[in-house]
Amino acid sequence: MTYTIDVEGLTKSFGPTTALAGIDLQARPGTVLGVLGPNGAGKTTAIRILATLLRPDGGRAVVDGLDVVRDAVEVRRRVGLTGQYATVDEDLTGTENLVLFGRLLDLPRDEARARARRLLDRFGLAEAAGRRASTYSGGMRRRLDLAASLVGDPSIVFLDEPTTGLDPGKRDEMWRTIRSLADDGTTVLLTTQYLEEADALADEISVIDHGRVIAHDTPAGLKQLVGGQTVVVRPRDPDLTTAAAGIVERSTGHEVDRVRRGVVTAPVADERTFTEIVHELERGGVAVTELALRLPSLDEVFAALTRPEAVPA
Amino acid sequence: MIAHSLALAGRSLTKTRRNPGVLMDALILPVLFLVLFVYLFGGAVAGSTQEYLQYLFPGILILTTVLAGQIATGMSIVVDMKKGVFDRFRSMPVSRSSLLVGSVLADSVRYVIAVVVLFGVGYLLGFRVETNAAAAAAAAGLAIAFGFALSWITVLVAVLLRDETMVSTVGFLLPFPLVFGTSMVAPAETMPDWLRTWADVNPVSHAIDASQGLLLGGPVAGPVAMMLLWGGVFLAVFGTAAVTAYRRLT
Ligand SMILES: Nc1ncnc2c1ncn2[C@@H]1O[C@H](COP(=O)(O)OP(=O)(O)OP(=O)(O)O)[C@@H](O)[C@H]1O
Ligand SMILES: [Mg+2]
Numbered sequence: 335m336t337y338t339i340d341v342e343g344l345t346k347s348f349g350p351t352t353a354l355a356g357i358d359l360q361a362r363p364g365t366v367l368g369v370l371g372p373n374g375a376g377k378t379t380a381i382r383i384l385a386t387l388l389r390p391d392g393g394r395a396v397v398d399g400l401d402v403v404r405d406a407v408e409v410r411r412r413v414g415l416t417g418q419y420a421t422v423d424e425d426l427t428g429t430e431n432l433v434l435f436g437r438l439l440d441l442p443r444d445e446a447r448a449r450a451r452r453l454l455d456r457f458g459l460a461e462a463a464g465r466r467a468s469t470y471s472g473g474m475r476r477r478l479d480l481a482a483s484l485v486g487d488p489s490i491v492f493l494d495e496p497t498t499g500l501d502p503g504k505r506d507e508m509w510r511t512i513r514s515l516a517d518d519g520t521t522v523l524l525t526t527q528y529l530e531e532a533d534a535l536a537d538e539i540s541v542i543d544h545g546r547v548i549a550h551d552t553p554a555g556l557k558q559l560v561g562g563q564t565v566v567v568r569p570r571d572p573d574l575t576t577a578a579a580g581i582v583e584r585s586t587g588h589e590v591d592r593v594r595r596g597v598v599t600a601p602v603a604d605e606r607t608f609t610e611i612v613h614e615l616e617r618g619g620v621a622v623t624e625l626a627l628r629l630p631s632l633d634e635v636f637a638a639l640t641r642p643e644a645v646p647a
Numbered sequence: 648m649i650a651h652s653l654a655l656a657g658r659s660l661t662k663t664r665r666n667p668g669v670l671m672d673a674l675i676l677p678v679l680f681l682v683l684f685v686y687l688f689g690g691a692v693a694g695s696t697q698e699y700l701q702y703l704f705p706g707i708l709i710l711t712t713v714l715a716g717q718i719a720t721g722m723s724i725v726v727d728m729k730k731g732v733f734d735r736f737r738s739m740p741v742s743r744s745s746l747l748v749g750s751v752l753a754d755s756v757r758y759v760i761a762v763v764v765l766f767g768v769g770y771l772l773g774f775r776v777e778t779n780a781a782a783a784a785a786a787a788g789l790a791i792a793f794g795f796a797l798s799w800i801t802v803l804v805a806v807l808l809r810d811e812t813m814v815s816t817v818g819f820l821l822p823f824p825l826v827f828g829t830s831m832v833a834p835a836e837t838m839p840d841w842l843r844t845w846a847d848v849n850p851v852s853h854a855i856d857a858s859q860g861l862l863l864g865g866p867v868a869g870p871v872a873m874m875l876l877w878g879g880v881f882l883a884v885f886g887t888a889a890v891t892a893y894r895r896l897t
Contacts, residue, residue, distance in 0.1 A: 437651075
């Protein structure tokens with residue numbers, strides 16, 4: 335199996351800080367690899383090395399069969415990078431930004447203009463095309479930033495926390511865009527701090543912490559590994575919390591995690607259990623103000639992954 | 648690489664056009680010095696403000712181009728590096744030197760504007776070229792080339808330190824010992840020994856001599872040769888150092 339992105343034992347230190355302590359990452363062609371990790375885990379460092387902006391101290395990083403150190407120039411022709419912070423030029427208009435990138439990629443002027451127009455259309459920026467980017471909202475800047483990394487039609491795209499700071503509506507929009515990229519055959523490596531995002535977008539997820547990969551799996555596998563999903567129940571009447579906890583315990587066959595400020599949470603293995611809980615709450619006459627099935631937060635993922643007994647039997 | 652440098656220079660120009668404020672430093676300061684010196688010291692130094700204006704103007708021309716290059720070029724580079732704009736470009740198949748060259752090239756427009764304004768103000772105050780138009784054009788062109796060569800000093804500082812405050816301090820302070828430590832304001836004979844020694848070895852002295860020769864008459868060939876030589880040295884040393892330092896950022 336050849337991987338489009340193939341990283342082995344990559345290390346990088348900044349003075350006394352070890353940003354990457356030897357990570358391995360693999361992505362198959364046309365798939366989305368999610369790199370999930372908390373602040374300071376080394377996500378940006380890894381992306382910067384893959385995008386040829388930083389030299390690794392050790393290990394190997396191969397993109398599209400090319401070594402990012404030895405064949406840096408050729409790698410730059412094939413990858414698109416959208417950094418953690420939008421880097422579009424605020425003094426230029428949307429069109430000017432994209433045309434500049436086209437010119438830097440040696441496209442003829444007409445072709446650069448045509449591509450800029452297509453991308454602006456595709457990202458819903460056609461109307462704002464002639465305005466300076468300084469007048470764009472955060473979501474528009476992000477989209478323009480992503481569009482800029484696609485001007486050269488790259489076969490590999492690196493996205494560093496593409497939805498941080500976007501409201502839920504804009505985030506869903508960005509998710510759709512990213513998925514459509516992969517559907518078109520682009521290999522995407524994206525970093526995120528949210529399991530929910532990795533779950534929505536990635537074919538496979540590598541969880542990293544302190545510069546190491548601590549888990550690698552499909553989203554389904556990872557959710558299994560960290561105990562699946564969590565049911566959250568908040569009875570309208572706080573006095574019924576104990577009753578609700580009893581119902582949840584009977585349905586899940588597990589003790590509830592904690593009963594805090596009138597909220598009951600417990601791990602659930604599958605959606606059927608959730609349906610059963612809903613049913614039982616109704617039968618027991620427990621009215622609720624909140625009833626949800628949610629994915630573990632990053633904290634819970636880490637708690638689970640670093641807890642020895644979390645390793646599945 | 649030339650096409651890339653031009654594309655990037657175009658970007659910087661558009662930015663300057665939309666933020667004309669950055670031009671102001673480069674325009675106002677030299678004109679301010681010209682007016683101040685002529686009317687404050689003119690009478691005392693040369694006996695008449697008019698005569699002093701003739702003496703001072705060629706030096707102010709050099710000051711103008713040096714200041715124009717020092718302040719803004721380094722600043723725009725630091726801002727681009729901090730905001731990640733350069734990183735974005737660096738992840739593309741764009742030669743690293745064109746990023747710096749583009750910024751510096753865009754400044755040539757700023758030099759031209761500053762020089763035109765200076766000649767305009769000089770004319771209004773009563774400055775007259777004593778040679779001919781071709782010599783005056785040569786003086787302006789050489790001054791711009793010299794300012795360009797020196798601007799690589801702050802580019803180097805910008806690349807190495809990546810700090811706006813440091814860059815603006817260096818860019819603002821550096822022109823003073825360089826440009827004022829010459830016979831620009833007053834003849835070197837009136838200076839204390841230590842300052843005269845500095846004025847004698849100071850490369851900017853040659854530039855000012857050349858500028859005086861071209862605008863007012865007098866020896867031209869020698870000073871111009873020295874000015875070009877020194878400009879070449881600055882360009883070679885600081886330009887190479889800046890590009891090398893920038894490449895090594897990876
Ligand atoms: N240029 C640098 N100089 C010094 N230390 C650095 C540098 N870049 C990163 N680091 C350090 O390396 C570690 C990893 O940083 P990195 O930016 O890769 O994390 P991240 O996973 O992207 O975090 P975040 O989610 O906050 O963006 C951190 O401890 C950071 O402080
Ligand atoms: Mg980061």
